[in-house]
Amino acid sequence: MDPQTRIEVLPGVGDFYAKRLAKLDIKTIVDLIYHFPFRYDDFSQIESIARANTNEKITIQGTIWQIKNIRTPRGKFLTTATVADESGTIEIIWFNQPYLTKTLKAGTPVSLSGKLDPKSPRPKLVSPSYEVLRNQSPVTSHQSPNTLHTGRLVPIYPETEGVTSKWLRAKIGAILPFYVKTLDDFLPKEIASRQNLEDLESSLTKIHFPKTYDDVEEARKRLGFDELFLTQLASAIRKREWLSQKIAPQIKISQSDLQNFQNNLPFTLTDAQKKAIEDIVSDLERKTPANRLLEGDVGSGKTVVAAAAALAAYKNNFETILAAPTEILAFQHQKTLSEIFAPYGIQIGIWTGSKKQKGDITCGTHALLSTFKSQKQIGLVIVDEQHRFGVAQRAKLFMDQNLKLSPHVLTMTATPIPRTLALTLYGDLDLSVLDEMPKGRQKIATFVVPNFKRQGAYGFIEKQVQEGRQAFILTPFVEPSETLTSVKAAKVEFENLKGKFSKKVKLGLLHGRLKSKEKEEIITKFKNNKINVLVTTPVVEVGIDVPNATVMLIESAERFGLAQLHQLRGRVGRGEHKSYCFLFSDSRSENSIKRLKSMEKVHIGFELAEIDLKMRGPGEIFGLKQSGFFNFKIADITDQKSVAAAQNEAKKLLDSDPRLKNHLHLKQKLESVSSEYSQPN
Ligand code: ADP
Ligand code: MG
Secondary structure, eight states: OOTTSBGGGSTTTHHHHHHHHHTTTOOBHHHHHTOOOSEEEEOOOEEOGGGOOOSSOEEEEEEEEEEEEEEOTTSOEEEEEEEEETTEEEEEEEESOTTHHHHSOTTOEEEEEEOBOTTOSSOEEESOEEEEOOSSOOOOOTTSOOOSSSSSEEEEOOOBTTBOHHHHHHHHHHHHHHHHHTOOOOSOHHHHHHTTOOOHHHHHHHHHSOSSHHHHHHHHHHHHHHHHHHHHHHHHHHHHHHHTTOBOOOOOOOHHHHHHHHHHSSSOOOHHHHHHHHHHHHHHHSSSOOEEEEEEOTTSOHHHHHHHHHHHHHHTTOEEEEEOSSHHHHHHHHHHHHHHHGGGTOOEEEESSSOEEOOSEEEESTHHHHHOOOSSOEEEEEEESSTTTTHHHHHGGGOBTTTTBOOEEEEEEOSOOOHHHHHHHTTTSEEEEEOSOOTTOOOOEEEEOOGGGHHHHHHHHHHHHHTTOEEEEEOSOSSOOGGGTTSOOHHHHHHHHHTTSOTTSOEEEEOTTSOHHHHHHHHHHHHTTSSSEEEEOGGGGTTOOOTTEEEEEETTGGGSOHHHHHHHHTTSSOSSSOOEEEEOOOOOOHHHHHHHHHHHHOOOHHHHHHHHHHHHOGGGSTTTTTSGGGGOSSOOTTOHHHHHHHHHHHHHHHHHOTTOTTOHHHHHHHHHHTTTTOOOO
16 A cells, blocks of 8 residues: 555545545555544543443443434434343433434444433433444454444544544554555664563554554654654754765964953853854864854844854955845845954945845845855855755855855854754754843843733833833733634723823824734834834834833733743843833743743743743743644653653764665655655744
């Protein structure tokens, strides 16, 4: 059976079900096999009818004596049946399934799973799951269930409209035995035995149709390992490819030159910056091209770290290019670098859609990657945010064909990826983290405010406004939505708030549905302090810089990830004035409040992301939700021990068989999943 066979060729699927299954991302047979249950109904307890008196879920197996449909006065159908085993009889009722009398005729052996009706004096099952027992007398031992839907641990699957767990169970039950027989286990035997893992055939069988919960555990252990192992293998291969056959421009900078660089700065570097510079400088000295990720909050000072590397390249007669996601940022980098390099007389060029001017170091946008031709060999490519994806590939464009030199790559990001995740996500990159803010940056005093102190918070804002300061009041959504009734919508809030302040306080409303011209107008008014308090949705997150704003009040704060809250509060504290962040929450959950309270103590974005990771899981981390990495069905990417084990095995394997020549099944598997496990960008 070819696992990549389209699902519609299976009997009873066709285009009709194929369309529905596509909503569950099931397009091929292998997709269906890898559609795993998320829980199991425990119907493994099979009782004789005489002893059926428990409140728990049970299974009865016997023969239908009689069955009939009754029409209720309201025109609905009741199906009643009597089922008997050697010990006695039991009554069964189903609602609105009149077709049952066609499949479950008198004399049919059946298996029924459900709960007994506690109100009935005689044993009675209401709406049980059922299945016909074929070619066998009713099974009474739960050791070897021959059933799919009853009398066992019954798998429950993610469903979609028109595709029930029962349907999935039947289809998977029908093809699984054939599928696993033709299956080649791609995991090398040595690895399976070192890691104490089951073979693939039994793992796939057990995850769908386990006999015990131990079976489920064993299956999950193996299938979870597969996910981690395949991703680690893919990233290790990427790394090897990156390093193979390429020689990097060798770049050396003396300690005294570095010291001079620091002395010329108008500030002292943080320890984190010094460490990052050390990391990068030692990368540059190697013969292999660096591929390093520099991670740090907005304002943590990434640019100067990049500048140190650019200086090293300059001193070795190589050119550096710095690519930014927008034109504005590119110009900003040009300005910053011009200041830093003023003492050296180094020209900083710019290369964007609208302006092209070469320099010793050139800042720019995407245009750099397509139209830029340098005079000197490019030794270093720096990429600021977002454009991470494919950087290594694009860096090849700058390869010197005669020398076969491939530039070093440094990527900078403000996305708070916790260290614990970085190992999994960026296994092929080296990582430097700026986990320290420059001295003198004020911490924004943050308070989780109980609702009864709400008036006090408004009073505080009123006072700040009297002193000439400004405030943000942030609400998560524009309009009240039915599903999020507890969320204070900006519009409603805006009307409410007018009554909370004196007439002297001028309020403005900003949200994503305004036309850009209206938005600009409001932002300008706020910048000029014509508006004192800006009521807004999270659109402020990007790019509003008002140094006079000192208060950020956030409603329904529990709806945001901590790292996102951190970025939001970064909108204040940009000037000389002491600044504050007030967090309100509608949540009564202790955990939720505890989570928010960490905002009071922690002021580093990626530490907050780490806290969120522990408390809410990886899906909630700001900016990472859409990334393919969370396609893991089973593996826990925060389980560092398992990740490290998978990584070591991948490395060991590639050391002995770098092209997977002796592991063709694994090679094929890797190719078939590589699109699924692509890296976040
Ligand atoms: P980001 O990490 O967001 O790119 P920048 O590199 O733009 O941060 O730095 C933000 C500001 O902080 C710049 O004005 C920069 O000159 C300044 N800065 C960087 N490092 C330090 C430091 N160690 N001490 C004081 N100011 C610093
Ligand atoms: Mg920056």
